[in-house]
Amino acid sequence: xxxxxxxxxxxxxxxxxxxxxxxxxxxxxxxxxxxxxxxxxxxxxxxxxxxxxxxxxxxxxxxxxxxxxxxxxxxxxxxxxxxxxxxxxxxxxxxxxxxxxxxxxxxxxxxxxxxxxxxxxxxxxxxxxxxxxxxxxxxxxxxxxxxxxxxxxxxxxxxxxxxxxxxxxxxxxxxxxxxxxxxxxxxxxxxxxxxxxxxxxxxxxxxxxxxxxxxxxxxxxxxxxxxxxxxxxxxxxxxxxxxxxxxxxxxxxxxxxxxxxxxxxxxxxxxxxxxxxxxxxxxxxxxxxxxxxxxxxxxxxxxxxxxxxxxxxxxxxxxxxxxxxxxxxxxxxxxxxxxxxxxxxxxxxxxxxxxxxxxxxxxxxxxxxxxxxxxxxxxxxxxxxxxxxxxxxxxxxxxxxxxxxxxxxxxxxxxxxxxxxxxxxxxxxxxxxxxxxxxxxxxxxxxxxxxxxxxxxxxxxxxxxxxxxxxxxxxx
RNA sequence: CGAGGUGUAGCGCAGUUUGGUAGCGCGCUUGGUUCGGGACCAAGAGGUCGUGGGUUCAAGUCCCGUCACCUCGACCA
Numbered sequence: 001x002x003x004x005x006x007x008x009x010x011x012x013x014x015x016x017x018x019x020x021x022x023x024x025x026x027x028x029x030x031x032x033x034x035x036x037x038x039x040x041x042x043x044x045x046x047x048x049x050x051x052x053x054x055x056x057x058x059x060x061x062x063x064x065x066x067x068x069x070x071x072x073x074x075x076x077x078x079x080x081x082x083x084x085x086x087x088x089x090x091x092x093x094x095x096x097x098x099x100x101x102x103x104x105x106x107x108x109x110x111x112x113x114x115x116x117x118x119x120x121x122x123x124x125x126x127x128x129x130x131x132x133x134x135x136x137x138x139x140x141x142x143x144x145x146x147x148x149x150x151x152x153x154x155x156x157x158x159x160x161x162x163x164x165x166x167x168x169x170x171x172x173x174x175x176x177x178x179x180x181x182x183x184x185x186x187x188x189x190x191x192x193x194x195x196x197x198x199x200x201x202x203x204x205x206x207x208x209x210x211x212x213x214x215x216x217x218x219x220x221x222x223x224x225x226x227x228x229x230x231x232x233x234x235x236x237x238x239x240x241x242x243x244x245x246x247x248x249x250x251x252x253x254x255x256x257x258x259x260x261x262x263x264x265x266x267x268x269x270x271x272x273x274x275x276x277x278x279x280x281x282x283x284x285x286x287x288x289x290x291x292x293x294x295x296x297x298x299x300x301x302x303x304x305x306x307x308x309x310x311x312x313x314x315x316x317x318x319x320x321x322x323x324x325x326x327x328x329x330x331x332x333x334x335x336x337x338x339x340x341x342x343x344x345x346x347x348x349x350x351x352x353x354x355x356x357x358x359x360x361x362x363x364x365x366x367x368x369x370x371x372x373x374x375x376x377x378x379x380x381x382x383x384x385x386x387x388x389x390x391x392x393x394x395x396x397x398x399x400x401x402x403x404x405x406x407x408x409x410x411x412x413x414x415x416x417x418x419x420x421x422x423x424x425x426x427x428x429x430x431x432x433x434x435x436x437x438x439x440x441x442x443x444x445x446x447x448x449x450x451x452x453x454x455x456x457x458x459x460x461x462x463x464x465x466x467x468x469x470x471x472x473x474x475x476x
Numbered sequence: 477c478g479a480g481g482u483g484u485a486g487c488g489c490a491g492u493u494u495g496g497u498a499g500c501g502c503g504c505u506u507g508g509u510u511c512g513g514g515a516c517c518a519a520g521a522g523g524u525c526g527u528g529g530g531u532u533c534a535a536g537u538c539c540c541g542u543c544a545c546c547u548c549g550a551c552c553a
Contacts, residue, residue, distance in 0.1 A: 020547085038545075094551075115553090146552065149477080155553090162553060207552095229553065266553040299512050334513040341513095352512060362512080443549095475552095 018224040019152065022275055025282050026153045029343045031270065039151035039158035043267070046343065049291030050270050051161065055141065057193045057288065058163065058265070061185050062139055067165060070138045072119050075110040080118035084243040087117065090210020094146040096158075112145045117211065117236070117262055120166045121244035128258065131170050131250045135178070139165040154271030155228070155476050162266035168246060168258045172237070175259035176214075179235040182263040183216045186231045194269060195286035195394040196220045196276045197401050198230060199423070199471055201448030206435050209262075213237035219447040219471065221401045222275040225421025227447050227473035230272050233263035276397055283344030284366050286393045287386040294324040294382060295345045299333045299352025310351050313361060316379050322386070341366060346389050347382065349374075367393055411460045415442040415474065423473045425450060427466030429459035437461055438472065447471045 026032055031047030034040075043051065059069070075098060082088045091114045098110040113119065124136060145159045154160075165182060169175040183200055190196045198218040208215035212234035220230045240246065241257040250256045277284040287293045294317055298310040310326055317324035327336050333350065340348055350362040355373075363382075364371040367389050374381065405423040408414055414424055428434060428446070438461060439445050452469035459466045 034545090090552095144553085148552065149550080150548085156551095160553070164553095209552095232553065264553065268553050300510095302511080332511050332513090332515060334511080334515080336514085337512095338514045350512070354512075 018222075022155075022271075022278075023152060025278055025342075026271070026274060029283050031274075032153045034153075035159075037158070039148060041153050041157050041159075043161075046291065047270065050273070050285070050289055051267060053289050053291055054193070054269060055163075058189060061189060062165075065137075065181060065185060067137050067139045069140065071140050071142065072116050072123065074113055074143070076113050076116075076119045078109040078111050080122060081111055083118065084211045084240055086239070087211035087243075091115070091146075094148060096145050096147055113142070114144055114146045115262075115264075116140065116142065116144070116164055117166065117240055118244070121240045121246060121260065124166075124168055124258075124260075125244045125246045128168065128246055128248050131248055134168060134170045134248060134258065135174065136168040137165070137178070138167070139163055152271075152476075154267050154274070156268075160266050160268070162264050164262060164264040167261045168241075169260070170248065170250065170256070170258065172259050175237075175261050176235050179214070179216060179233045179261040179263065182261070183218070183233040186218055186233065186263070186265060189265075190218065190220065190230060190269075190272075191394060192390075193286070193288040194273055194276075195288070195390060195397055196230070196272055197394065197398045199448055199450070201450050201471065203232075203448060204435055204446045204470070206432060207446060209234045211236065211239055213239065217448050219473070219475075220272050220276060221404060221423060221473070222272070222476065223278065223400065224275075225404050225423070225474070227423065227475040228268070228272050228275065229447075229475065230269060231263070231265035234261060236260045236262060277344075277393060281338075282342035284393070285344035285346060287346045287390050290323070290344065290346050292323055292325045292345050293386055294322055294347045294349055295336075295340045296324060296326045296349045296351065297333055297336045297340070298326070298328070299350055299355075301328065303353055305356060306351070306353060309356050313349065313351055313376065313379070317382060320380065320383055322382055347385060365389060367396070409458075409460060411438060411442060411444075411472065415444045415472075421474065423447075423471055425452065425469055425471055426460040427454050427457035428468050428470040429462055429464045430467035431462070434459055434461035442472075442474075444472045444474045447473050447475065 029046065030044050032041040032043050035042050078097070081091065081095070095114050096112045098112065099106060127133065127136070141163050143159055143161050147158055148156050151157050167178050169178060187198055187200055190198050198220045200216060200218050203215040203217045209232060214235040216233045217229055218231040219227045222228055238257040238259055240260050246258045246260070247255045248258055273285065273289060274283055277286065296310050296314045298306045301307050307328065314324050314326040337348065344366060346366045348364040350364070355361050360373045360375050362371060363374045404421070405425065407425045409426070411424065411426055414422065435446055448471050449468045450471055454466040454469050457466040457469070458464065
């Protein structure tokens with residue numbers, strides 16, 4: 001038994017193999033396969049189904065915030081990228097360049113978008129004339145390409161799927177508020193749907209987006225104590241407005257540069273879910289993102305009446321709005337149990353001859369492995385159970401996270417070894433030298449600047465007066 | 477780009493030291509018995525040993541080159 005479970009390392013005692021555990025799980029659960037080009041991944045149907053639930057949930061939330069979806073081209077003239085100085089400096093090293101097309105060398109090279117600020121701003125500048133045209137609040141679901149040196153499925157790949165929102169506003173206040181509203185939207189989404197608690201805050205100068213005035217980040221803690229930047233929201237000020245001539249005629253009949261924001265989350269969130277909830281048996285998906293929330297497994301399916309009853313049961317659940325499926329494949333029940341546990345399906349229902357006789361089924365939870373009988377006329381308890389599991393998973397993650405957050409006056413030795421995989425809140429003077437020293441000495445980086453009061457504190461590195469309390473952690 | 481490692485059946489690997497008929501496990505196909513936690517028996521199918529060159533009567537194995545991928549470091553959603 002359990003021959004194929006060997007791949008799953010025991011992550012209860014977190015060890016250096018955790019990243020390998022992650023990759024193994026992602027591949028074995030048929031979320032992705034390696035693509036033919038280095039650093040690319042083929043997202044398989046099961047993995048894509050998770051992405052689709054994420055899209056559906058986010059679109060719902062976006063709509064409530066007045067966001068409209070649109071689509072912009074994948075190829076961007078190289079000159080666009082060069083218009084904003086910081087932006088080009090930040091992205092130039094990792095863009096893929098198209099130099100030939102139609103059998104000829106192009107007059108101007110095209111970059112495959114690493115992000116779409118430039119081309120979208122170019123279009124916005126054409127559309128924008130009056131203050132009445134503002135705000136523009138558009139999102140696009142797209143693929144982008146960044147030629148990363150080392151990659152890991154979902155967490156960092158050359159090509160990835162994401163949504164990028166790009167907004168333009170008449171005033172600084174409105175733009176800042178928009179960036180924060182989206183940050184809040186993401187935080188709620190991660191809590192309520194992914195069941196991953198996050199820390200939010202402003203990024204340091206060193207870590208912020210190339211071309212932004214301010215970057216807000218969402219940092220999620222993985223089970224091994226490392227941090228994952230799960231999403232960002234940028235206040236871009238007038239940087240891009242000036243680079244792309246996004247001007248409008250205001251009420252006072254003068255031309256003004258607009259203020260813009262951008263914000264995005266990617267397929268990395270799937271990686272976050274894997275790493276935040278996974279265990280020795282593989283994935284564990286919160287019901288809200290699980291493509292299949294309830295898997296119905298017939299036992300002794302060849303016997304008369306079993307498949308019919310299983311089918312009926314599945315249909316009833318679907319009728320209640322539950323994403324339920326019947327696993328009718330020709331395989332033993334034990335094999336199916338293990339596979340669906342590995343794939344993280346939150347609830348399993350077994351139904352066999354004995355159950356049918358007794359008018360019940362057996363319900364099993366993925367989050368805590370509880371198993372119980374449920375009379376077939378009480379199926380309405382399943383949706384309830386799903387929301388219980390959802391809450392339970394968030395709580396569990398929050399407890400684990402809070403147990404790994406420490407406050408410190410100095411960072412010496414605090415990140416040493418495996419035991420040192422912590423989220424550390426420490427005071428910081430605000431200078432770049434100290435930030436870089438921390439990174440060099442501890443391999444940990446400043447994740448976000450917290451809202452905590454730094455009055456009376458001194459920098460954990462240089463001992464000078466502290467400006468901020470910063471959350472430090474090692475990151476993926 | 478720096479360091480290390482691996483390329484042999486769909487997947488995971490052995491075989492390389494000491495050159496001599498291409499192997500194992502899983503998976504796959506067929507038939508039968510099974511089915512409440514990864515079933516069993518039997519019979520099968522499946523390989524230009526990453527690639528180019530060299531040495532040799534003979535190369536998966538030795539020599540030189542080359543390519544690809546993986547892991548760890550500097551960047552990112």
